[in-house]
Amino acid sequence: MKQYRLRIFGMVIAILFSSIAWSQDCQPLGKFTNTNGETNTIAIGDTYSGSAPLTVTFSANPPITNDATTKYEWHFFNQKNIHLPFLIRYEENTEYTFTEAGTTKVVLYEILKGDTTRYNAISFSISESSLQMPNAFSPNGDGINDIYRAKPGYKSIIEFKAIIFNRWGQKIYEWNDPAGGWDGKYKGKEVAQGTYFVNVTAKGADGKEFRIQRDVNLLRGYTQNTR
Missing domain, CATH: 2.60.40.10 (Immunoglobulins)
Incomplete structure (x- = not known):
């Protein structure tokens, strides 16, 4: 009887260890x-x-x-x-x-x-893709709208390229990420206040293609308190 109980006890221990080994x-x-x-x-x-x-x-x-x-x-x-x-x-x-x-x-x-x-x-x-570009920005160092970039809320843009031109068609700046943007400078120097032009080509995760061409008004003297 004692040997039988030991055998049962051994089987229980074996099952317990087996369960531990197999439980992932x-x-x-x-x-x-x-x-x-x-x-x-x-x-x-x-x-x-x-x-x-x-x-x-x-x-x-x-x-x-x-x-x-x-x-x-x-x-x-x-x-x-x-x-x-x-x-x-x-x-x-x-x-x-x-x-x-x-x-x-x-x-x-x-x-x-x-x-x-x-x-x-x-x-x-x-989500389905969406993308919009603003028509103005004010790089005056006040921390508000200092960078020209895609409007907040863009979605599912997997390819992006934006190029800024001046009114004579000269390329001023380009970037390849909708989170990036232009700070109103050319080769490290501030450009004059005025109207520039942006050309954007992009593609969404849903296959939608975006081609945006519009004027960009650089308003260096504008602030939130400007009337």
Whole structure:
């Protein structure tokens, strides 16, 4: 009887240790920096709505007791086909840049000794594109409207180029990021107050193309208190 009890006790201990070895309990996460420069973390079951391009680092985050033979697969699904992934990454941690408008679901599959665990999706909703350029700015050093740039609220712009010309057609400045802009200088020196011209070509994550050509009024003497 004593040997029987010892045998049962040994079997229980073996089952417990086996459970510890097989229990993975990953905590999949996505980390990214939004257009405001803020770092965000999104977990399984969550949805993030934002603008492209959006680069996200995905981490499986397995426990320390993770079995070394565990394999990981990140499956990416879009709204065009919710059952067939358009991309599979075979790694514990991976990075992906969202450049298309619409909803994408990212699912982690954990494979251990023939058993597969599917975690809930992390979802990303990328907005349609929009872009507008202002017709004036006042680079007078007051910290208000000192830089000529795209109007706040632009969304999902994945390609961008803007060129400033003077009234004689001479190129004064150019930049390739909608977050950038012109400070009213040419080769480090302030240009004269007056009317300039901007030519913008851009493309959105939804395929929309933008071609904006307009006058730019440089009002160096203007302030918020100007009447």
